[in-house]
Amino acid sequence: MIKRLVSTILLLVGVHAHASERPNVIIMLADDLGWADVGYRGGDIDTPSLDRLASEGVELGRFYTTPICSPTRAALMTGRNPIRLGIAYAVIMPWSNNGVHPDERFLPEAFLDAGYQTAMVGKWHLGHAQQTYHPNERGFEHFYGHLHTEVGYFPPFANQGGKDFQRNGVSIEDDGYETDLIAREASRYIRERDPARPFFLYMPFLAPHTPLEAPPELIEKYKDIETDLPPARSYYTDGTRRTSALMMRESARPLYAAVVDAMDQAIGQVLDTLDAEGIAKNTLVLFFSDNGGAAYSVGGANNAPLRGGKGETFEGGIRVVATMRWPERIASGGRMDEIMTVMDVFPTLMEAADIEAGEHFPWDGSSLWPAIETGASAPRSDDVFFVSETPIYGQFNFTVFDEEWKLVQEVEQDQLTVSITNHLFRIADDPNEYHNLAAEHPDIVQAYADRVRHWRALHPIQGTRSALVPPPGWRAPKDWATYPQAIEDLQPDAAFGMPPSTVIKHLLDMQHGERGRLVYDCETRWYLAGLCTKN
Numbered sequence: 401m402i403k404r405l406v407s408t409i410l411l412l413v414g415v416h417a418h419a420s421e422r423p424n425v426i427i428m429l430a431d432d433l434g435w436a437d438v439g440y441r442g443g444d445i446d447t448p449s450l451d452r453l454a455s456e457g458v459e460l461g462r463f464y465t466t467p468i469c470s471p472t473r474a475a476l477m478t479g480r481n482p483i484r485l486g487i488a489y490a491v492i493m494p495w496s497n498n499g500v501h502p503d504e505r506f507l508p509e510a511f512l513d514a515g516y517q518t519a520m521v522g523k524w525h526l527g528h529a530q531q532t533y534h535p536n537e538r539g540f541e542h543f544y545g546h547l548h549t550e551v552g553y554f555p556p557f558a559n560q561g562g563k564d565f566q567r568n569g570v571s572i573e574d575d576g577y578e579t580d581l582i583a584r585e586a587s588r589y590i591r592e593r594d595p596a597r598p599f600f601l602y603m604p605f606l607a608p609h610t611p612l613e614a615p616p617e618l619i620e621k622y623k624d625i626e627t628d629l630p631p632a633r634s635y636y637t638d639g640t641r642r643t644s645a646l647m648m649r650e651s652a653r654p655l656y657a658a659v660v661d662a663m664d665q666a667i668g669q670v671l672d673t674l675d676a677e678g679i680a681k682n683t684l685v686l687f688f689s690d691n692g693g694a695a696y697s698v699g700g701a702n703n704a705p706l707r708g709g710k711g712e713t714f715e716g717g718i719r720v721v722a723t724m725r726w727p728e729r730i731a732s733g734g735r736m737d738e739i740m741t742v743m744d745v746f747p748t749l750m751e752a753a754d755i756e757a758g759e760h761f762p763w764d765g766s767s768l769w770p771a772i773e774t775g776a777s778a779p780r781s782d783d784v785f786f787v788s789e790t791p792i793y794g795q796f797n798f799t800v801f802d803e804e805w806k807l808v809q810e811v812e813q814d815q816l817t818v819s820i821t822n823h824l825f826r827i828a829d830d831p832n833e834y835h836n837l838a839a840e841h842p843d844i845v846q847a848y849a850d851r852v853r854h855w856r857a858l859h860p861i862q863g864t865r866s867a868l869v870p871p872p873g874w875r876a877p878k879d880w881a882t883y884p885q886a887i888e889d890l891q892p893d894a895a896f897g898m899p900p901s902t903v904i905k906h907l908l909d910m911q912h913g914e915r916g917r918l919v920y921d922c923e924t925r926w927y928l929a930g931l932c933t934k935n
Contacts, residue, residue: 422753423726424683425511426601427476427745428667431469431523431549431609432710433721434693434701437660441721443702444625445657449668450723453687457725458734458772465691465742467710467717467788467797469549470525470864472690472742473604477506477526477538479746479763481785483855484921486863489789489796492527494548494560494880495870498863499527500538501894501920505760507746508539511600514755517541517593521586522604525549531884536568540602543568544585547880553578553606553613553659560876562883571881577615579607579659583666587673603670604690607663610698614658622658627651630704632695632716633833637709644697656700681727684752686745688722707833711788713799713808714823714833718786726752729773738778739803740768748772761921779803785855789866798852801827807848808833822849853914858923861916894920 439447440454465472470491471482478500482488485500492498500506508518519542520535527533528547535543544567548559555575557565565572574581586603593599631638644651667687674680693701695709695716708714722740724730729752740748743765750757751767764782771778780803788797794813799806806827812819822845824838838845877883897918899905909918 422514422516422598422755423728424598424600424679425516425749425753426603426670426683426685428670428685428687429473429476429522429602429604430663430687430689430721431605431607432691432694432699432701433608433660433689434695434709435703435706435716435719435721437657437693437702438721445622445660445664447660447664449664449671450687450721452671453667453685453723453725456727456732457685457723457730458736460688460722460724460740460772461735461737462739463688463720463722463741464718464739464784464786465688465720466786467691467713468790469609469690471786473524473526474500475742475765476745477508478504478761479507479743479765480504480761481743481764481855481858483785483787483858484761484764486860487526488787488859488863490864490866491549491790492525492864493867493870494528494562494876495874496864496867497529499529499533502532502537503761503894503920505758506538507749508600508602510539510746510750510755510757511753512539512541513758514753515597517597517599518601519543519586519589519599520602520604521545521589522582522602523549523551523606524604528880528884530890531887532890534569534884537887542589544572545582545604546606547883549606549609550611551578551606552611559880560870562876562878562880564880566881569881569884571879577662579605579662579666582606583669586670590670590673590677590679605663605666607666608656608659608694608701610652610694612652612655612659612700614655614662618658618661619655621661622654625654625657627653629653629695629702632703632707632709634695634708634712634714634716637696637712640697649697652698652700653702654700684724684726684729684749686722686724686749688742689720692717692720705832711790711797713786713788713797715827715831717788717797718799724772734775736768736772736775738768738771739780739784740771741765741784744768783851783855785852787856791866791868793866793868795866798856800848800851800855804828805844805848806833807845807852809849809852824848857914857916859916860920861912861918863916 437443439451474482474487512518520540522545524547546564551557551564693703695701703716706716708716747767748769751769770776796811798809806825808823810821822838823836
């Protein structure tokens with residue numbers, strides 16, 4: 401017994417000593433930032449902090465996310481494509497019971513087990529109905545922020561009329577502009593950390609998501625900014641702009657610019673805190689947007705020359721602003737143009753920080769750290785898939801792409817008919833998607849469309865779908881901090897469902913074919929005696 405105790409103590413001491421040499425890690429996540437809305441890309445919004453990150457680190461020139469919010473966050477936390485998680489087609493709404501399966505390994509859990517301090521400051525949007533989905537149960541020792549999106553930038557920070565601002569499960573009354581509060585809390589956390597241990601800090605901003613609000617001085621600063629933006633070359637996005645102009649509504653661009661400026665100032669405050677604490681050199685800072693800019697009329701973003709925007713699978717909806725800085729290991733002023741996706745972040749950070757991820761479901765991403773650090777070539781051998789069904793139910797935007805080809809499918813699903821519009825691009829040669837080659841290469845369209853169809857079959861049938869309104873009669877709580885069902889009031893295991901036995905459940909899953917999954921993390925094409933083999 402004494403020998404085992406001594407061994408355990410020595411192991412813990414070793415982990416602590418190794419952890420003290422590892423980098424601090426900060427992930428800053430913007431919400432709906434446009435491709436062309438940063439200074440280092442020639443944008444007309446002041447973003448000196450983001451420009452600094454780009455100049456002092458490496459620009460990730462082909463970084464891809466999902467077209468919408470919750471799926472990107474789910475992919476970031478798990479390293480897995482959100483189609484497998486049941487959070488792909490749409491975001492988690494306030495009236496949803498969805499969340500990421502508790503059996504999935506989350507990024508902060510890996511850091512926590514490696515001896516890191518872990519904190520999240522900002523917007524969660526990955527489940528709120530049960531405590532099992534709460535940030536404090538997913539590896540974050542400290543959580544300050546909001547369970548939902550669209551809580552506003554000024555008090556009372558409410559969603560559907562219910563207050564949504566908390567610290568570790570307890571509602572708070574902090575007053576001020578939300579973006580400033582996020583920066584203040586993040587800076588406080590850094591200053592008051594245990595200096596003997598590294599930290600992992602996740603900072604998902606609300607900004608610049610709608611509904612747009614900003615301090616008066618910033619609104620004044622951008623009142624005369626250019627509002628005649630380049631077309632998105634997307635039917636729906638450009639259509640909203642035309643409709644807004646016909647109705648003589650004011651452009652959202654000035655207010656959007658003010659919100660972006662405020663976010664950049666908040667980022668600058670945190671970077672200054674790192675400098676003041678003398679830890680900037682050994683802190684890895686990753687910044688990216690959760691999806692392309694909201695280029696539709698009320699969004700105000702600009703993704704040009706990329707095509708499309710948020711909710712779409714053209715490049716403007718999924719290729720996003722991204723930079724990484726780590727002065728001790730990454731040379732300044734670089735650019736990596738290898739394809740990197742949000743699913744690659746988890747494995748990349750594990751290799752960069754020399755951390756074992758622990759037991760997890762198979763990742764859909766892989767480490768790009770050698771390419772980031774040394775510029776080594778990292779050609780991608782696997783396909784990349786994304787989808788959105790937001791905002792209209794039954795209106796899908798799919799994509800699959802690799803190093804050479806990209807297929808975009810716009811699918812309209814009505815009660816009795818389905819219409820499909822295919823766009824095929826040689827994406828390496830035509831990154832702005834001007835030349836649709838679908839008519840010239842029907843065989844390639846068919847082959848890539850088949851890949852999309854098989855990929856869709858991974859989706860759990862009770863996963864998210866576009867649902868802009870709640871179930872009839874549903875009511876929101878007065879305080880969202882009280883909403884998650886306590887763990888002690890829940891069964892110890894995930895619910896089994898209606899099938900009376902495991903065998904019948906697997907048989908029913910098999911009968912669903914490509915319609916979706918009843919059995920979690922199950923591949924339809926690997927059945928043996930009615931039971932599926934895990935991927």
